[in-house]
Amino acid sequence: MEINIFQMYPDLLNLYGDLGNVTCLKRRCEWLGIQPNIVNFSINQEVSLQDGDIFFIGGGSDRGQSLIYSHLLKYKKELEELIEDEKIFMAICGGYQLLGNKYIDAEGNKMPGLEIFDYETKSEEGRLIGNIITKNTLGLKPDTLVGFENHGGRTYHDLQPLGKVISGHGNNGKDEKEGMVYKNCIGTYLHGPVLPKNPHLADYMILKALEKKYEIKALDKLDDKIEYLAHEKVIDLYSP
Amino acid sequence: MGKIKIKKLKFKLSIFAGRSISFILKIFLKSSAGALPGKVAMSIYPDILKEVDHRCKKTVLITGTNGKTTTNNLLVHIVKGKYPRILSNLRGANMPQGLVSAFINDLKEDYDWGIFEVDEGSFKRVVRDLKPDYVVITNFFRDQLDRYGEIEKAFQDIYESLEPLHTTLILNADDPLVSNFKKLGKKNIFYGVLENQFCDSNQNVVETNFCPGCNEHLDYSYFNYGQLGGYSCARCGFENPERKYEITDIQYQGENYRFVLNADQNLKDFEFKYGGVYNAYNCCASTSAALEMGMDLDTVTQRIESFEYKLGRMENFLINEKNVKVVLVKNPISLGEVLKILAMDDSKKSLLMILNDNPADGADVSWIWDAEIENVLQAKNLKNIHFAGRRPHDMALRFKYAGISTENFHIHENIDQALDKILYEDVETIYILPTYTALFHLRELLNARIEGKGRTISYFREFLKNLKLPKS
Numbered sequence: 001m002e003i004n005i006f007q008m009y010p011d012l013l014n015l016y017g018d019l020g021n022v023t024c025l026k027r028r029c030e031w032l033g034i035q036p037n038i039v040n041f042s043i044n045q046e047v048s049l050q051d052g053d054i055f056f057i058g059g060g061s062d063r064g065q066s067l068i069y070s071h072l073l074k075y076k077k078e079l080e081e082l083i084e085d086e087k088i089f090m091a092i093c094g095g096y097q098l099l100g101n102k103y104i105d106a107e108g109n110k111m112p113g114l115e116i117f118d119y120e121t122k123s124e125e126g127r128l129i130g131n132i133i134t135k136n137t138l139g140l141k142p143d144t145l146v147g148f149e150n151h152g153g154r155t156y157h158d159l160q161p162l163g164k165v166i167s168g169h170g171n172n173g174k175d176e177k178e179g180m181v182y183k184n185c186i187g188t189y190l191h192g193p194v195l196p197k198n199p200h201l202a203d204y205m206i207l208k209a210l211e212k213k214y215e216i217k218a219l220d221k222l223d224d225k226i227e228y229l230a231h232e233k234v235i236d237l238y239s240p
Numbered sequence: 241m242g243k244i245k246i247k248k249l250k251f252k253l254s255i256f257a258g259r260s261i262s263f264i265l266k267i268f269l270k271s272s273a274g275a276l277p278g279k280v281a282m283s284i285y286p287d288i289l290k291e292v293d294h295r296c297k298k299t300v301l302i303t304g305t306n307g308k309t310t311t312n313n314l315l316v317h318i319v320k321g322k323y324p325r326i327l328s329n330l331r332g333a334n335m336p337q338g339l340v341s342a343f344i345n346d347l348k349e350d351y352d353w354g355i356f357e358v359d360e361g362s363f364k365r366v367v368r369d370l371k372p373d374y375v376v377i378t379n380f381f382r383d384q385l386d387r388y389g390e391i392e393k394a395f396q397d398i399y400e401s402l403e404p405l406h407t408t409l410i411l412n413a414d415d416p417l418v419s420n421f422k423k424l425g426k427k428n429i430f431y432g433v434l435e436n437q438f439c440d441s442n443q444n445v446v447e448t449n450f451c452p453g454c455n456e457h458l459d460y461s462y463f464n465y466g467q468l469g470g471y472s473c474a475r476c477g478f479e480n481p482e483r484k485y486e487i488t489d490i491q492y493q494g495e496n497y498r499f500v501l502n503a504d505q506n507l508k509d510f511e512f513k514y515g516g517v518y519n520a521y522n523c524c525a526s527t528s529a530a531l532e533m534g535m536d537l538d539t540v541t542q543r544i545e546s547f548e549y550k551l552g553r554m555e556n557f558l559i560n561e562k563n564v565k566v567v568l569v570k571n572p573i574s575l576g577e578v579l580k581i582l583a584m585d586d587s588k589k590s591l592l593m594i595l596n597d598n599p600a601d602g603a604d605v606s607w608i609w610d611a612e613i614e615n616v617l618q619a620k621n622l623k624n625i626h627f628a629g630r631r632p633h634d635m636a637l638r639f640k641y642a643g644i645s646t647e648n649f650h651i652h653e654n655i656d657q658a659l660d661k662i663l664y665e666d667v668e669t670i671y672i673l674p675t676y677t678a679l680f681h682l683r684e685l686l687n688a689r690i691e692g693k694g695r696t697i698s699y700f701r702e703f704l705k706n707l708k709l710p711k712s
C-alpha cells in the first residue's frame with residue numbers, strides 16, 4: 001500500500017513548523033507499514049494533482065502568499081473537484097484563508113481567495129495568539145485537539161467547524177468555532193504543528209485516504225505515549 | 241534651582257537608584273541584574289543614553305538575529321588587548337535598559353570604546369541617542385518569536401535609522417538581506433566565509449526565494465547556514481559583494497578549530513575553541529571590526545585564540561570529570577547548527593534538551609519543527625537523550641519524528657532531576673541545550689554542583705523567585 005502526500009509550495013509556505021505535519025504523516029505511514037510518497041508541488045514544480053491522496057497547504061509570508069495565489073488560481077477547478085471527490089486536504093492558517101472568498105486587510109483592501117468555500121477573513125484589531133484547546137466535531141477520541149494559534153485575520157462561516165473552542169480564540173474569537181470541515185477537507189488555525197500532538201487526527205486523515213484508495217476500515221495501533229503526553233501537557237498548562 | 245542643576249540631580253538620582261537595585265539583586269538573588277537597574281534609571285532620567293554616548297570616545301553597535309552576543313564578547317575581548325577602558329553589555333541585555341544597566345554597573349567618567357549589542361527592535365531607539373562610529377550587522381533570520389513579517393519590519397527600521405548617520409557599516413556579505421544595506425551608500429566593509437567542508441548542499445529557507453534586487457529566486461553555489469552562502473541572481477546580477485575580510489578555510493583539529501583568515505590580502509590562521517560555521521562568522525565579524533578599529537592583525541588573532549566563553553550561550557564546565565557543554569538555542573537555525581557540531585564529536589556522549597515556552601523563549605514551540613533535528617542521526621556514540629523544561633514532550637516528539645529511536649529517551653519532571661541522571665552517566669561529554677529562560681536556571685544548578693554546595697543555594701533562589709511580595 002502506498003499513499004501520495006502532496007505538500008503544496010513547501011518553498012514558499014513553510015511558516016511555523018507546519019511542514020512538521022507532513023513529516024508526521026510520513027512517519028506514521030512508515031510505522032503502519034504503508035509507503036508514503038512525498039510529492040512537492042510548487043511554482044517551478046508542477047505535477048499532476050490527480051495522483052495525490054493527501055494534500056497539505058500551509059501558510060506563508062504575505063509575499064509568498066500572493067505569489068502562490070496567482071499560480072494556484074489555474075488549478076482552482078481541479079482542486080474543487082478533488083475536494084468533492086473526497087480527497088484528503090489539510091489547509092492551515094494562510095492556506096485555510098486562501099480556500100475562502102477573500103481576505104480583507106486592515107485598510108479595507110480585498111485580496112481574492114480561491115472561492116472554493118463560501119467564507120471570508122477580515123483583519124481586525126490585534127492578533128489572536130496563544131495555546132488553544134478545542135473539542136473536535138469528528139467524533140475522535142480523545143475529543144480534544146490542541147495547538148498554537150497566531151493569526152490577525154478572523155474567519156466567519158456557517159460550515160461545520162473542526163472544533164469547538166474550550167480555551168483560546170478559534171476562527172474569530174467570537175463564535176467559539178475553530179476551523180472547518182467539508183467532506184475530507186480540513187481547514188484550521190492550529191499550528192504546533194497540529195498533527196504530532198494530535199495523533200488521532202493524523203490517523204483519521206491516513207485512514208480516510210486508505211479507505212478511499214483501498215477500502216481499509218481500521219488502522220493498527222501505534223505507540224503514542226509521547227504524543228499524548230505532549231497533548232496532555234498543553235491541556236494541563238493551558239486549560240481555563 | 242536652575243534647570244541644569246535639576247538635570248544633574250536627576251541624573252545622579254537615576255544612577256543611585258539603578259545602582260541600589262543592582263546591589264540588592266546581586267546580594268539576594270546572586271543575579272546578574274539584567275535590565276532592571278537600567279529601567280529604573282531611565283524612568284528617572286530618560287536621556288541617560290545620551291550621557292553614555294558622551295562618555296564613550298567612539299562606539300560600535302552590533303545588531304542582527306544570531307551571533308550578537310558572541311560577536312560582542314569576542315570583539316570586547318580582542319579590543320581589550322589594546323584599550324582597557326571599554327563599556328559593553330557583555331551579558332546580552334540588548335535593549336536600551338540593558339545598555340544603561342551596563343553603564344550603571346561599570347560607571348566611569350569616560351571610556352575608550354563603547355561596544356554594544358543591540359536588539360533589532362531597539363536599534364531605532366538606541367541610535368536616537370547613541371551615535372555609532374561603526375555598525376556591525378550579522379544576519380537576519382526568522383526568529384521563533386516573530387515569524388510574521390517582522391523580519392521585514394526589523395530590516396526596514398534599521399535601514400531607515402541608519403540613513404541619517406555618519407557611520408561605517410561592517411556587513412555580512414553572505415546574507416543577501418544584510419549585503420543589501422550597501423544601497424545606503426555608507427562606507428561599507430564586507431566580511432564572509434568561503435565554501436568549506438561544513439557547507440550544506442541545500443537549505444530550506446524561504447529568504448532564498450527572493451532576490452533583494454528584483455524578487456526573483458536566488459541561485460546558490462554553496463550554503464553555510466540558513467540563507468548565508470554564495471548567491472547570485474541571474475536576472476539582475478545581485479550577488480555577494482567583494483569581501484575585505486574572509487575566512488577561507490575551516491579545519492577541525494581534535495578539540496579546536498583552525499580558521500584561515502584572509503584580511504585584506506594578508507593570510508593568517510588562528511585557533512578557536514568553539515565549533516560551528518556560525519562561529520566562523522562570529523570570528524570574522526569581530527576580527528573585521530577590530531581591524532577596522534585600528535588594531536593590528538597579530539594582536540587580533542592572538543587575542544581571539546585566548547577567548548573563553550563565560551556566559552552559558554556556549555560554555556564548558558568540568559563536572560564529575562565530564563566535559564559539559566552548554567549551548568543556548570534560540571531559533572531553528574542555531575539549534576540545527578549545534579546538533580551538527582554534536583554529530584561531528586566522536587566522544588561518548590549524552591544530550592539534554594531543555595525546552596521552555598515562556599515569553600522570552602517564544603510561547604510558540606513549533607519552531608523546533610523548522611530545525612534540522614535530523615542532524616542527530618549522524619551522531620556516533622550518543623548514549624542517552626534527556627528532555628526537561630516546561631515542554632519536554634514536544635521536544636521528544638520532534639526527535640521521535642526525526643527518526644531517532646525513542647529507546648534511549650528520558651523525559652524528566654525538572655532540570656535538577658535530569659542533571660541527577662545525565663551527570664552520572666558513563667560518558668565523556670555532555671551536551672546541554674537550553675532555551676533562553678532555562679539557561680539561567682541551568683547555570684545556577686551547574687554552578688551549585690561545582691561549588692559543592694549541593695542544592696541549597698538554588699533552592700533558596702527558587703524560593704525567593706516564587707516569593708509573592710505584597711503590592712504597594
Ligand SMILES: [Zn+2]
Nearest residue numbers: 451454473476
Ligand atoms: Zn535579482
